[in-house]
Amino acid sequence: MPGAVVRDQHGEALRLSELWSQGPALLVLVPAAFSTHCTAELGALARDVDRFDDAGVQLAALSCDPVPALRAWAEERRYPFPLLSDFWPHGAVSRALGAFDEELGTSRRLSLLVRDGRVLWSLRNPVDRPRSPAAHEEVLDVLRAPG
Template sequence: MAPTPFPVPGALVRDQHGEPLRLAELWSEGPALLVLVPAAFSTHCTAELGALAYDVDRFDDAGVQLAALSCDPVPALRAWGEDRLYPFPLLSDFWPHGAVSRALGAFDEELGVSERLSLLVRDGRVVWTLRSPAHAPRSLAAHRGALAALAAPG
């Protein structure tokens, strides 16, 4: 895939603690894997993020910041993060509802949720993506493809 500019680097979201974060801050010190999920506490989303949390050291060792984004409000993300102890930020695209997901072409208008999309961003450019239908969770092996993309020449 040819790198493309991240469409909304200045977008302001809130983490699960309500702290504001500009998306570009995620990759300010190295690459970041932004994982969009439809819904906090849902079976597939919990499994996807649980697998990433289990393997977080592999991403840390590669210098990749993990973060998840959904259209859930901050309190729901806080509860989910506290329940599951995710070692990475959970970001709310709640208001304006789905603005970041829409800008990424990953918003389900019918359900009002983010679609399953993962993006590896390095130096403000998307260098790897993974998209999956709502009913098909992304595997940890598929997410490890982001690490392979980092190691690839070019």
Template sequence: MTAAGVPLLGTRAPELTLPDTHGTPVQLSQLRGTPVAVVFFPFAFSGICTGELCELRDNVAAFDDAGVRLLAVSCDPMFTLRAWSEQEGYTFDLLSDFWPHGAAARAFGVFDETTGHALRGSFLLDADGVVRWSVVNPRGQARPLAAYREALATLGV
């Protein structure tokens, strides 16, 4: 881990178990055998977050073609994420890091203690749960789809 707590490339990702939009727990370690993209975002229904996740929704085939499971995580309550997912038609999992508040974001080093939300951090894990790519963008800066495509190509699928 770096001083900020962001997992270093080549290290195993922190464990997380979070409820999806229906309250079903999703445990990262149980997804081993499948590459996973973990995408932290600040707030449901906000402009940049909606733009980013809609772009992922519209290009989810890139993740599917690479055999990567896409998980989007925020500190919003499960019911907020469900309403947003239904409104926007997201077909990937949205996970609630609401309680204990921000525990997963803290474990990945992307929790903003001052404002109580996740930063824009993305992590690509290989089938063994090892971090192969990551990016943490500053406030107000969306992550470009091209960066995800380049990261997916590194998996060699």
């Protein structure tokens, strides 16, 4: 999975390992661009982006939507972090993470805090239950914890 290459909302190729090459990264998988819960989740992260930046955490979201949909969503909502497309091969990264919903053809709700290629924290929620802002802020506590 770290060697996987995805495209950001501008169509630029990004190797997932580049996300955490400069420090910890929070990768947030969402089912669908423009959906109510996904928009709320990413909106909360966007509002708190300074807290993550101050802690040196790179934020990124990933969905199985195509690049043009992610570009439109990012522009409309002005998300200050990359939106990554797992569109083709469809859901390959989500599958590798055990977070692909075969029935819906989307990513499941999964958040991963990764540092040096190691998962330090994760959170899974059902597709119909968004993650709370407080849940994502737990990663800041994880990074502050000794050891």
